[in-house]
Amino acid sequence: MAICFSGKAQQLPEKQQMLQQLRLANHYFMEKWPDAGKTIVTNRERPANIWTRAVYYEGLMALYEIDRSQRYIDYAHQWGEKHQWLPARERFTRNADNQCCGQTYIDLYRISKQPIQIAGIKANIDAMLETDRANDWTWIDALQMAMPVMVKLGVTYSDSRYFEKMYAMYHHTKYQEGGHGLYNAEDNLWWRDKDFVHPYTEPNGEDCYWSRGNGWVVSALVRVLNELPDTDPHYNEYKQDLLNMLAALAPLQRADGFWNVSLHDPEHFGGKETTGTALFVYGMAWAINRGLVDAAVYLPVINKAWHALTTEALHKNGFLGYVQGTGKEPKDGQPVTHTSMPDFEDYGLGCFLLAGVEVYQLKR
Incomplete structure (x- = not known):
């Protein structure tokens, strides 16, 4: 696909400035939530290891890759410890949202090798391996929440059953769910x-x-390809799916740099939106x-x-604007x-951190 762009090209900031932007946004959140186990209260009370918070910790662990602060690891460890290193809500769950926290648990285990983690x-996940059922991921967000957990376990234990x-489960979502796949x-x-x-x-x-929904798929594919051995029989399918998505997404970018929440209908609640935008940046920078x-x-x-993202969404105190709420x-x-x-x-911050770390690592 030929992609054409017009207007004056923006330049990336210096790496140190980028790092300060990421630190600013993260500091705002860590200061606001010093207790990593404190429940989240909105319309009702929820445990703090639900998917929204788990996505933040994905971003935090990514930030640690370029900013080796023990404070980040301690914060993530406190989070896991206060939730007994268990999935959200129930010990045995097939719900991908409740498994998302496992991504960070596994990353921390790889660092400190504490079996409880x-x-x-x-x-x-082992309980899921014991069944033939594969139709749990009925919504595309689930791919980001659970696929990286499975690939990380497979790599950690050198066990292809997870792959x-x-x-x-990916095959069901892609080709079968809803009649002909999603x-x-x-x-x-x-x-x-x-x-x-x-x-x-x-x-x-x-x-x-939906912008963020497609962003979740981009994130899922990136995080799977980042770990999956290229000898896996489905590696090339995942890679091609990602590349096809990126090629489809690039021409849909708004003139101001964001993507609309409705990718093919810019007038249906059109406007700047941070989460989908950040996830698309994450995938594109990773692929480069x-x-x-x-x-x-x-x-x-x-x-x-x-x-x-950094001049319009990021506030001077680290708050992120233009973040669409859950839905x-x-x-x-x-x-x-x-x-x-x-x-x-x-989760908006998690998306921002994932994107920023990959952009930070681009060769200038």
């Missing part, structure tokens, strides 16, 4: 769940492709860093998006503005 999430189960190979984008499969359309008659895409094509997209479609969490407070702040 990995035992709970391993037992949970096989992961693909069986992936539209014509547009190389994903419907969020069966409620949005054709004939459902947006007000302009286009398919409904691994030599999978042409930097000349994607670097202008990344530059413009990162400039938008599953364009109308949820609206209005999304520079100063609007989402129902959960944590």
